[in-house]
Amino acid sequence: MDALRKHIDSLPEPQRRARVNEFIQIFQQNNLPPIAQAFTGLKNCYPTFPFFKPEREFREYLAWSDLYDFNHHPLVRQLAQRFSA
Numbered sequence: 001m002d003a004l005r006k007h008i009d010s011l012p013e014p015q016r017r018a019r020v021n022e023f024i025q026i027f028q029q030n031n032l033p034p035i036a037q038a039f040t041g042l043k044n045c046y047p048t049f050p051f052f053k054p055e056r057e058f059r060e061y062l063a064w065s066d067l068y069d070f071n072h073h074p075l076v077r078q079l080a081q082r083f084s085a
Helices: 002-010 013-029 033-043 053-068 074-082
Strands: none
Touching: 002 013, 002 074, 013 033, 013 074, 033 053
């Protein structure tokens, strides 16, 4: 999961939103709405208007903590491993 976070954090804003949207679609297609909702929370950290830095960091912290709850799910682990190589 840490590799996935590093990958997402390394992307510029527009690509970050696009990548998170890809993940949301993957989980929706696999009928996993709670995980898709957790990624939607992460996507909401990157609006088209900028947050103040402390606000954004706090929102990211909350979103990632929600995502770490799903770290045990095989599809989440598969995505995380894809970016750890």
